[in-house]
Amino acid sequence: MKVTIVDYNSGNISSVINSFEEVAKDRVNIEVTSDLIKIKSSDKVVLPGQGSFKSCIDALNKIEGLTDTLNEFVISNKKPLLGICVGLQMFAEVGYEETETKGLGWIPGKVSKIDNQKGKYKLPHIGWNQINIVKDSKIFQNIENNSHMYFVHSYEFIPKDKTVISSLTDYSSKIVCSVEKENIFGTQFHPEKSDKMGLKIINNFINL
Amino acid sequence: MLKNRIIPCLDVKNGRVVKGINFVDLKDAGDPVEQAKIYSDGGADEICFLDITASNENRDTIYDVVERTSKKCFVPLTVGGGVRSIDDINKLLNCGADKVSINTSAVENPKVVLDSSKKFGSQCVVVAIDAKKNGNKWEVFTHGGRNNSGIDALEYAKKMEDSGAGELLVTSMDRDGTQIGYDVDLMNKIASKVNIPLIASGGVGNLDHLVDGIKLGNASAVLAASIFHYGKYSVKEAKEYLDSKGIPVRI
Numbered sequence: 397m398k399v400t401i402v403d404y405n406s407g408n409i410s411s412v413i414n415s416f417e418e419v420a421k422d423r424v425n426i427e428v429t430s431d432l433i434k435i436k437s438s439d440k441v442v443l444p445g446q447g448s449f450k451s452c453i454d455a456l457n458k459i460e461g462l463t464d465t466l467n468e469f470v471i472s473n474k475k476p477l478l479g480i481c482v483g484l485q486m487f488a489e490v491g492y493e494e495t496e497t498k499g500l501g502w503i504p505g506k507v508s509k510i511d512n513q514k515g516k517y518k519l520p521h522i523g524w525n526q527i528n529i530v531k532d533s534k535i536f537q538n539i540e541n542n543s544h545m546y547f548v549h550s551y552e553f554i555p556k557d558k559t560v561i562s563s564l565t566d567y568s569s570k571i572v573c574s575v576e577k578e579n580i581f582g583t584q585f586h587p588e589k590s591d592k593m594g595l596k597i598i599n600n601f602i603n604l
Numbered sequence: 605m606l607k608n609r610i611i612p613c614l615d616v617k618n619g620r621v622v623k624g625i626n627f628v629d630l631k632d633a634g635d636p637v638e639q640a641k642i643y644s645d646g647g648a649d650e651i652c653f654l655d656i657t658a659s660n661e662n663r664d665t666i667y668d669v670v671e672r673t674s675k676k677c678f679v680p681l682t683v684g685g686g687v688r689s690i691d692d693i694n695k696l697l698n699c700g701a702d703k704v705s706i707n708t709s710a711v712e713n714p715k716v717v718l719d720s721s722k723k724f725g726s727q728c729v730v731v732a733i734d735a736k737k738n739g740n741k742w743e744v745f746t747h748g749g750r751n752n753s754g755i756d757a758l759e760y761a762k763k764m765e766d767s768g769a770g771e772l773l774v775t776s777m778d779r780d781g782t783q784i785g786y787d788v789d790l791m792n793k794i795a796s797k798v799n800i801p802l803i804a805s806g807g808v809g810n811l812d813h814l815v816d817g818i819k820l821g822n823a824s825a826v827l828a829a830s831i832f833h834y835g836k837y838s839v840k841e842a843k844e845y846l847d848s849k850g851i852p853v854r855i
Contacts, residue, residue: 407697407724407725407728408697408698408701408702408724408728410674410697410698410699410700411674411678411700411702414674414675414678414700415678417675418675418678446724446725446727446728447723447724447725448725451722451725512799515799518799518800518801518824519799519800520726520727520770520771520800520801521606522727522770522771522801522824523606523607523608523609523649523801523824523825524606524607524609524649524854525605525606525607526605544607544854546679546680547606548680548727548770549727550726566605567606588678589678589679589680589702590678590679591644591678591679592678594678595678
């Protein structure tokens with residue numbers, strides 16, 4: 397099997413690479429690339445993302461043909477993709493970080509700033525929070541409900557269709573922490589930094 | 605509910621762990637990679653490396669330490685000490701650091717905070733503030749506590765938030781190495797002034813000090829070095845103690 401971690405200059409991805417190698421380097425060919433041909437021939441794709449929604453979308457668009465290739469991979473070929481953090485947020489149609497920016501549009505909805513109730517809650521939402529699993533997701537196999545995951549973000553994905561939500565977490569409001577729509581998976585938290593439980597999620601994705 | 609974090613910090617010099625008392629009189633005691641792994645296995649919420657003499661010496665050893673640690677520890681790793689430029693940050697992140705803490709250079713050139721948060725995202729930019737009380741205010745010190753910038757720590761904290769810092773790591777120079785507890789007054793004043801999380805540092809001698817840092821200092825996370833490093837308490841014991849005091853922690 398070949399898993400590609402998309403390297404599109406979206407910030408620091410070494411932790412994502414390390415975690416996938418830790419989990420599966422003996423049985424999976426892990427590629428880190430933005431090469432369109434290599435992405436096309438992958439069995440699974442990981443879309444990381446750090447920084448702002450806009451900076452990640454801009455970085456994707458800077459690589460000619462990358463968005464089209466990802467669209468084809470996910471929408472036409474229905475192959476599994478895991479978006480992490482802003483990687484998940486980009487599934488939305490639109491994001492409002494920095495300025496209004498068009499997303500990939502794979503899951504209808506928007507990405508807006510977490511309402512911190514006039515400063516009552518600190519932003520970014522940084523640290524370990526528990527996930528409340530609200531639907532069976534293939535990547536949550538053998539993950540106990542209320543497991544702790546590591547978060548760091550100030551913006552949240554608000555999907556129109558709530559049935560795509562697979563887990564929520566309590567902060568200033570109930571924040572979407574993961575989605576699953578057919579072959580599209582995303583986590584707002586960082587499985588690569590969420591210790592043993594996080595690695596298990598990565599393992600589940602690889603085993604899909 | 606978001607949990608308060610416990611962050612063991614390892615002072616690293618030439619690739620080896622040390623812990624200074626008031627930033628001098630260093631003892632060599634161990635391999636940072638092994639130590640970090642012990643901490644993360646024991647439930648540390650993050651690991652922090654502080655490359656203490658990095659401003660003056662060859663820094664290459666820290667890159668190797670970070671690279672090896674990030675392949676073994678799957679909790680966030682923050683690295684600070686001698687971080688001066690976008691290039692330094694880039695190198696540390698590429699080696700596997702998740703966050704970088706910026707101290708002296710943020711004072712001398714606040715643009716580095718602005719630029720790095722734009723380039724890499726606020727989530728990886730921690731501004732470290734070394735503050736010392738002078739009369740009824742606190743002043744920011746640089747160069748490992750050697751130079752007084754004369755800048756007011758509260759105003760500076762706000763400015764760093766506005767420049768794009770994702771978190772503040774606040775160390776009381778008066779308390780560091782004393783083991784008499786955090787300067788909770790300083791922590792609380794800064795935490796109330798900014799809307800980003802504050803990590804309290806400097807002065808922890810027992811587990812009640814961690815409780816105070818969170819309850820009285822209003823810190824989102826508490827950092828400590830020697831109580832963990834010399835085996836006085838394990839991270840697990842610290843978490844269980846906080847839990848018994850009603851503080852939300854990840855157990």
